Amino acid sequence: MAQVLVAPRLRLNRDRVLQAAVQLADRIGIDALSMRRLAEELGVVPMALYKHVANKDELLDGMVDVIVAEIDPPNGDLGWKAAVRLRVLSARQMLLRHPWARSVLESRTRETPTVLDYMESTIGMFLAGGFSADLTHHVMHALGSRMWGFTQELFDASAGPDRPPVDIAAQVAQLQAMAERYPHILQISEVATHDDSVVARGCDDRFEFEFALDLLLDGFERLRDAGWSSDARPTA
Amino acid sequence: MAQVLVAPRLRLNRDRVLQAAVQLADRIGIDALSMRRLAEELGVVPMALYKHVANKDELLDGMVDVIVAEIDPPNGDLGWKAAVRLRVLSARQMLLRHPWARSVLESRTRETPTVLDYMESTIGMFLAGGFSADLTHHVMHALGSRMWGFTQELFDASAGPDRPPVDIAAQVAQLQAMAERYPHILQISEVATHDDSVVARGCDDRFEFEFALDLLLDGFERLRDAGWSSDARPTA
DNA sequence: ACCTGAACACCGTTCAAGT
DNA sequence: ACCTGAACACCGTTCAAGT
Numbered sequence A, B: 001m002a003q004v005l006v007a008p009r010l011r012l013n014r015d016r017v018l019q020a021a022v023q024l025a026d027r028i029g030i031d032a033l034s035m036r037r038l039a040e041e042l043g044v045v046p047m048a049l050y051k052h053v054a055n056k057d058e059l060l061d062g063m064v065d066v067i068v069a070e071i072d073p074p075n076g077d078l079g080w081k082a083a084v085r086l087r088v089l090s091a092r093q094m095l096l097r098h099p100w101a102r103s104v105l106e107s108r109t110r111e112t113p114t115v116l117d118y119m120e121s122t123i124g125m126f127l128a129g130g131f132s133a134d135l136t137h138h139v140m141h142a143l144g145s146r147m148w149g150f151t152q153e154l155f156d157a158s159a160g161p162d163r164p165p166v167d168i169a170a171q172v173a174q175l176q177a178m179a180e181r182y183p184h185i186l187q188i189s190e191v192a193t194h195d196d197s198v199v200a201r202g203c204d205d206r207f208e209f210e211f212a213l214d215l216l217l218d219g220f221e222r223l224r225d226a227g228w229s230s231d232a233r234p235t236a
Numbered sequence C, D: 001a002c003c004t005g006a007a008c009a010c011c012g013t014t015c016a017a018g019t
Helices: A014-028 A035-041 A046-051 A056-068 A080-097 A101-106 A113-128 A133-148 A168-181 A183-187 A205-225 B014-028 B035-041 B046-051 B056-068 B080-097 B101-106 B113-128 B133-148 B168-181 B183-187 B205-225
Strands: A191-194 A197-200 B191-194 B197-200
Touching: A014 A035, A014 A056, A035 A046, A035 A056, A056 A080, A056 A101, A056 A113, A080 A101, A080 A113, A080 A133, A080 A205, A101 A133, A101 B101, A113 A133, A113 B168, A113 B183, A133 A205, A133 B205, A168 A183, A168 B113, A183 B113, A205 B133, A205 B205, B014 B035, B014 B056, B035 B046, B035 B056, B056 B080, B056 B101, B056 B113, B080 B101, B080 B113, B080 B133, B080 B205, B101 B133, B113 B133, B133 B205, B168 B183
Parallel strands: none
Antiparallel strands: A191 A197, B191 B197
16 A cells, blocks of 8 residues: 655644645735645645635635734834834835735725724824824825835836846837837936937835825825814815 | 527627727626627627737736726816826726726736826826926826826725625624724714714715825925925935 | 637536545 | 535637638
8 A cells, every 4th residue: 555645734724724825825926826726735625725714705805814914013102103104114015025915905895803903003093193083084095005005106017917038129129119109208217328228227116105105194294283174175 | 490680790800899898897897707708798709809809918908998098188278286187087087987997907017008108198297397307207106006096995895896785784783893993993984973873974085086186296296396306315 | 811619727616425 | 523526617718620
């Protein structure tokens, strides 16, 4: 009788399933993550997973919980502005570790307790900072998905399929073709053109993210100090 | 011999395929839109589509082109601020007509000519408004997906599966359970509580969208007037 | 030039059965 | 209580063939 060669399997449980799913998505991407592929990874038949998650949707919700729990808790010693800033930057670090998380967070209503906890404590930071409930409400909307550390790339390389390896010659040709049809895009693209060399510097993602975040935080502060209220809103 | 009862079919072409795909997605949602379902809609075998779009990804890109072309062109008679504002609100109207568009726009790198044209003319509005190329670059990042009219709902009902019909009694019970664990969330939820009646007013999406948009536009203007430059950026 | 039919390699999920 | 095996109703896409 041939000896069984697979490693002795630990008993499955919900947490092991979710942890494995997160790690697998980190490695192979969210599109390639299927119930069948995950089962294979765990050395188990696909249907075995259904004892621990009701279906794929619940698996994705569970994965969101795992990663949202990775975001640092609020630092109570700082003022509201620094505290919110630090926390959102922590969310951004989480997103950078799990590039698939953005599309998953965006694709669901995400009202799990972990997600609600995150929002609850974020709202608490504004209220503690002297924001009215009214203003806090609108401020949370304005912050929007940036609360999750979403960086809004103009052309989001991470959103689409993997880019083909960079062909410098082709890129230069493409940029020069663009110069005619899209002069403004080229102008703001931080592209340095000398003689016939064209070099795209690319964006400093962290700088762009903080630029937008600080613009919003400064705006929030100004409204708070001005005693802003939605009572002045135009009648619909 | 039985007469053929299907309506006499028009010849397929790329445009008819894309138009049909947009209408079908409007009707049945993006998840239910498959090559097979679309072929059925057009009274054709699935493989017939592949003569007009290379694959499903190209179909989605084509659908994006169709709806981005629906956004109003810039109005040159207004100042930059009103022009940008009006145009982004036009994009938002388009998104409301095509609820699936948000996730599709977000899921691709979207560098099609139609999309580039939209960005080109948006950038042009800022440059014409006296913004430096430097500031315009960062402003476009800060505007981010709001440029496409994306409204950032705290709990995005449209992002998830269809909500079950509202059960008032269940909702009240849920809100009261939430009051203990998530007091801050409840506090900013525009929820009026009298005696034991709990009524959630919900958000005015248009107001939230314009609040955030105007906050950003005001911030942009202030930076422009202050002669902002990224040269002062902190060293990484 | 355009459309068809059969097939391939995948999905998520059900059901009834095993231990 | 947990895992399995076979099956169902779907996918996107290929290939070779029809008209």
